[in-house]
Amino acid sequence: PPRRFPMSASRSESGANGPALGVRPYDSWCGVAHGCTRKLGMKICGFLQKNNSLDEKSRIGGSFKERQSSKNVLSCENRDPRFGHTETDFSNLFARDLLPAKNGEEPTMQFLLEVVDILTNYIRKTFDRSTKVLDFHHPHQLLEGIEGFNLELSDQPESLEQILVDCRDTLKYGVRTGHPRFFNQLSSGLDIIGLAGEWLTSTANTNMFTYEIAPVFVLMEQLTLKKMREIVGWPGGEGDGIFSPGGAISNMYSVMVARYKYYPEVKTKGMSAAPRLILFTSEHSHYSIKKAGAALGFGVENVILLKCDERGRVIPADLEAKIIDAKQKGYVPLFVNATAGSTVYGAFDPINEIADLCEKYNMWLHVDGAWGGGLLMSRKHRHKLSGIERANSVTWNPHKMMGVPLQCSAILVREKGLLQGCNQMCAGYLFQPDKQYDVTYDTGDKAIQCGRHVDIFKFWLMWKAKGTSGFEQHINKCLELSEYLYTKIKNREGYEMVFQGEPQHTNVCFWYLPPSLRGMPDCPERRERLHKVAPKIKAMMMESGTTMVGYQPQGDKVNFFRMVVSNPAATKSDIDFLIEEIERLGQDL
C-alpha cells in the first residue's frame, strides 16, 4: 500500500485545512499555522498573523527552522530549562512513549497540543466561507489511498508523526458539518461550548451506569431531564427519562415502555402473552417507529401508517378510523406516535386531537419531538407542540435543533418507575444494593444498554453557557432564516413549493425547475426529468464542494430539495448563496 513519509515540510500540504474555493483568493491565514509552536507562540507572545501574503510553503519552512534555532533567546520566562528546549520530533516517537510511559508526560503534552493545533485550525477554517464544505472523493479513490493516505491497519506501530498526518488527512477528506453552508442534515453546526464539553467528556472517559463512577454526570443528567420535563409541561417536572444513543433508540424505548405499561407480562413471557398489538404513526413519520416494531416483535405490518394532510400533518379522523378498524379485527390499539417536526416537511401533528383519541381508546401517546422538540425552548414557536404535556412519553434530541454535538437524545416518560420496571435485570456485579451511598442514583438498570456513553455534559455545559434564553434566540433565528428562504423563493421563477403555506419548522421543501422544464405541462416526461434534477444538482454541489442540501422523493412526489436550518453559523447570505448555487448548477439541465 502507498505510504507517505511525512516530513515537517510536507505538513503544510497535507494539512487539515481543506481546499480553498476558487471563488475567493485563498485565505492564507488559515493555511499557515501547522506547527503547534507557531500558534502557541502567537498566543503567548500576543501576535496573530492574518492574511499574510507570503508564499505558503517557503515561509513555513523558513520560520519553522528559524524558531527552532532561536528558541532559547525567545524565552518568556526565565525558569528551569530542563524541559521542552528542543522542538519535538514526532517521527521518532511512538504511542508507547506517551503516558503512562516513564518520562511520558512531556511527549504526551507535546502530542496533544499538536493535535489541538490541527483541530483549532480545522475549526477556524470550518467557519470560513472561503473553505469548501467538502473535498469529495469516491469510495474507491479513498480506498486506493489518495496522496498516501492509507486506511489499512498494520501489525507494526506508526510514528506519532504519521498519526498526526493521519489526523490531518481524516479531516481533509471529511465533511465540514459545522460549515455555514452545510444544510444537509437536521444536525449541523459546531457549537464551541458543546465541543469543549465533548473534549472534557472524552478526557473523563467514564460510564453512566452508576453514580459510583460518574457522580457528577449522573446528577447533571437527572437535573437536565427534570428541566426538560418541566419545559414539556409535566407538573413539577415529575417523571422519568434517560439519554439514549439517538432518536431511533429513544423511540424504541417509548414503544417498550408502552408495552410494559399495558402488558407487563410480555417482559417475562414474550409477545405471545399479549394480543395482537397495533402501533400507529403517520406516513410522514420517522422510520424508527417501524424499526422498533420490527425489532421488538410487533412486526411492521402491525405498525399502521396514518394519512397526512397536504402539509404532512396526521389526519386525526384517519387515526380514529384505523383504531376502530383494528378493534373490529380483534386487535388491540396500543400506541400512537405523534410527530412534532417531521423529517422531510417539518410538520407538527395535532397533538391535542390525537391525545383526545388516545384517552378515548386508552392508548399510549408518544410524541416524537426528535427534530421539533427544540421549539419548546421558544415562546414564539412552542405553541406548535401544544398538547405535548398530555403525552405519556417524548423523544427530544438536543443534537438536532439545539445544536448540541452528536449524540444527545432524550426519552422522557411521564410515569415514574416504568423505565426501570421494563428494563431492570438487577445485575449484582454492577448494582450492589449495599453501597454506602443512595443507590437510587444508579440509573443504569433503566437502560437497555449496560455501559452508556456520557452524552449529558456537553448539553449541560451549553445550557449553562447560553441559558434557556440563548437556546430560544437560536431557535428563533433559525426559523427566521427559513422564513426568509421561503419568502424568497415562493414566487421566484423556476421554483415550485412542495406544499403551500409557510413551513411550521425550518424545513423548506421545493423543486428547482431548470429553464428547460419551465412551462412544460405536467406529464410523465416532465416528472421523470424533474426527478433527476435534484440528484444532479446535489452531485455537482458535492463535487464543487460549495454547499450541501438534502433531497428525496416523498410519496408520489418526485425528488425535491429539503432545506433545513439548524446551524447557528448560517446567515441570510448563506441562504442567498444556496439559491445562487442551485441556479448556477441547474440552469443547463
Next chain:
Amino acid sequence: PPRRFPMSASRSESGANGPALGVRPYDSWCGVAHGCTRKLGMKICGFLQKNNSLDEKSRIGGSFKERQSSKNVLSCENRDPRFGHTETDFSNLFARDLLPAKNGEEPTMQFLLEVVDILTNYIRKTFDRSTKVLDFHHPHQLLEGIEGFNLELSDQPESLEQILVDCRDTLKYGVRTGHPRFFNQLSSGLDIIGLAGEWLTSTANTNMFTYEIAPVFVLMEQLTLKKMREIVGWPGGEGDGIFSPGGAISNMYSVMVARYKYYPEVKTKGMSAAPRLILFTSEHSHYSIKKAGAALGFGVENVILLKCDERGRVIPADLEAKIIDAKQKGYVPLFVNATAGSTVYGAFDPINEIADLCEKYNMWLHVDGAWGGGLLMSRKHRHKLSGIERANSVTWNPHKMMGVPLQCSAILVREKGLLQGCNQMCAGYLFQPDKQYDVTYDTGDKAIQCGRHVDIFKFWLMWKAKGTSGFEQHINKCLELSEYLYTKIKNREGYEMVFQGEPQHTNVCFWYLPPSLRGMPDCPERRERLHKVAPKIKAMMMESGTTMVGYQPQGDKVNFFRMVVSNPAATKSDIDFLIEEIERLGQDL
C-alpha cells in the same frame, strides 16, 4: 442556589487537579499551571517548571500579573500585533462571543486553549499516583452545591469564566478512570491516542449513516471490521458487522439477526409468526442477553440459563439437556450465547463443544466476547477463544480489554446481508438510490439506530499507532499482572480464592478475611459477616480515594472482590498497593 464568583486568584483552588493524597507531599507542579498562558509559555519558550516549591497562591497571582504587564516585551515573533495582546478576561465573555460570532475567532481559540489547559492538567494528575482516584461526595452534597459548584440550569447565560470553573469542578468531583489504581470496571485507563481520536471525532461532529457525510469514517469502519473478522478467523475476513453503542446493544443485534435468519417473517408479522423460541446463555453470562430477550419479545422465561462449572464455564451437557427438554415441550431452540470472558469470573465457555451442539440442533451460535474478545489479539492467549471462528456472530468491545475510550463495541456477523435484511426500512430521505457514488457504502440501514455516533476513529487511530503488536503487548501485560496478583494472594494469610486455579482472564476473585474472621468455621454468622466485609472496605476506599475495585455476590457466594486489569498504567506496585490498602482498611473489621 449558592454561586461562586470566580476570580483568577480562586482558580488555583478550584482547579481540575484534584486533591492530593496525604501520603506524599503535594506535588506542586500539578497544581500550578491554570492559566493557559502559563503552560503555553512554557511550551514555546522551552521551560517547564516542575516541583516548584514556592507557595501556590501567591506565586500564581504574582507571576500571572507580571506576565500580563510584560507580555509585549516577551514577543517571540515580531508580527502583526492586532490580536491577543491582552490576557483574555473570560468574565466578560459569553458563548455568544465565540464563533460563529463576528470577531469570534480569537476568543474561541483562547477559550479552547484554556479548556485544553484544564484537560492536560487533569491528564497529568491522572497518571500521578499521588493524586486521589476520586474525591467522594454523596449525591445530596453535590446537589447542595459544594464550594459553589452549582449544577442547576438557569435562564440566563453564564460567563465563560464560570464555564471554565464548571469544567474544573466537573473533573474535580468525578472519578479518574485512567488512574493507575482504578480497577473498578472492565473499562479503565486513558489512552492518549484514543483520546486524541475522540477530540478529533467530536470536532468533526458527523454521523455514520451515510458515506455522503462521513466518507472517511465509513471506510475506516469497513476496513476495521474486516480486520476484526479476519482475526476472529472467518475466511478472508468475509461477513458483516457494525459498531454499536455498547456490548448490550451488540448482543441484542445478535439475537435479532438470529431470529431474522431462521424466522424472517417475524420482521413483518411479529413474534406471533414464530413458534416459541428459546435462547440459551449461562448463569454467569452478561445480563444483556436477558435484556434482549425481554425487549425483543421473547420473554425472559424463554432465556434459559445454563449451569456452569466451579470456574464459571458453561457445562455443555447441561446445554444439550436443556435443548432436548425445550424440544420435547414443543419449543424451538434458536440461539446459544457462549461467553468469552464472563463479567465476574472472566470465564471462557468451551466454544467448540457448544458449536458442535449448535450444528447438531441447527441453532445460531453467538460469542459474547465483549470482555474477552481482546485476547484474540494475543498469540499467547487467543486459544481461550478456540472455536470462535465457528460462531455465527461475535460481540467484541474494544473499549474494554483493548483500552479504547468509551464507547466502542462491534457486532460481527458471519453471513453477509442479514444485518441489512433484518433492519432496513429504506428511508428515502436518507438513503437515496440515485446518488452519484456507490451507495452500498451507505450502511445506516443496517442499524437499529438512525443517526450513529462515530466510534471508529479513535480505535482506528490507536490501531495505527500501536499496531496489532501493540495491542498484543498490552493484553499480555495485563494478564501477567493478574497472574502476579493471583500468585501473591492465593496462599497469603487472610485471603480465600472464590475459585481454584489460575484465572483465564484478568479477573481475580477473592475474599479478604479480616483477622476477626480467620479460623472461624463456615457457619451462617461467618457468611453474614464476610458478606459485609467487601462493601465496608470499598466504602472506605472510596472515601479515602486511594483506589477502587469492584465487589459483588455470585450465586450462593457472599460478597467478594473482583479485581480486573485492563489499565495500561497499572504496574505490580499498584497491585501491591491494592492489597496493602485492603489490609489497612479491613484489619479491624
